[in-house]
Amino acid sequence: MxxxxxxxxxxxxRKEATARVRLYPQGSGKILINDKPMEQYFGREIDYFTCTLxxxxxxxxxxxxxxVHVKGGGISGxxxxxxxxIARALLKVDPEYRSVLKPHGLLTCDARVKERKKPGLKRxxxxxxxTKR
Numbered sequence: 001m002x003x004x005x006x007x008x009x010x011x012x013x014r015k016e017a018t019a020r021v022r023l024y025p026q027g028s029g030k031i032l033i034n035d036k037p038m039e040q041y042f043g044r045e046i047d048y049f050t051c052t053l054x055x056x057x058x059x060x061x062x063x064x065x066x067x068v069h070v071k072g073g074g075i076s077g078x079x080x081x082x083x084x085x086i087a088r089a090l091l092k093v094d095p096e097y098r099s100v101l102k103p104h105g106l107l108t109c110d111a112r113v114k115e116r117k118k119p120g121l122k123r124x125x126x127x128x129x130x131t132k133r
Contacts, residue, residue, distance in 0.1 A: 007067075008092040012085030015113055017073030021085030023093060027065030029055075033082070034069060047079035054087040054106050058097050084109060 007022040031051070033041040042048050055061040066086060070078045087106040090097045101107050115124035122128060 008089045010085050010088035010092060012081040012083065012088060012109075014080040014084065014110055015073045015077040017070060017077040017081040019068055019070040019078065019081035019085040021082065021089050022067045023086070023089040024065040024067065025063070025093070027063065029062040029065070031066040032068065042075065042079065044075070047075055050076075050079040051082045051086065053083055053104070054090055054101055057100050057104060057106070058090055060090065060093075064093075080110065 005024060007024045009020065009022050012019045012021060031038040038048060038051065042051070052061060055064070055066075068082050068085070070082060072078075073081070083106065087101050090101065091107070098107070117124055120127075
């Protein structure tokens, strides 16, 4: 993928993770994440399936090579950021994909983030154990 060829780029975010996704047409379905094969980058199979869901739903899993640069957050947040980035890039390729991706919620950014810790509590809502004496 070093040669200069046209690609479709999109950004996906989830929690603290940010993924910059590039879709290269006339590909073979190869997915690189931070210059590593996807199977090597993600240890769990669920993260692999999360990332490839938009490609599988649109039937484009063997038509594009995908290059991803992802940073921040944890593994699951990164996988969901990649999923959103791939879905947005697919829309740039063909706007007709919207009718397939939208009902599955793949075009909506999941805005939930970790709630801040409050004073006097152990976490955001967990209170210290109550002792009578």
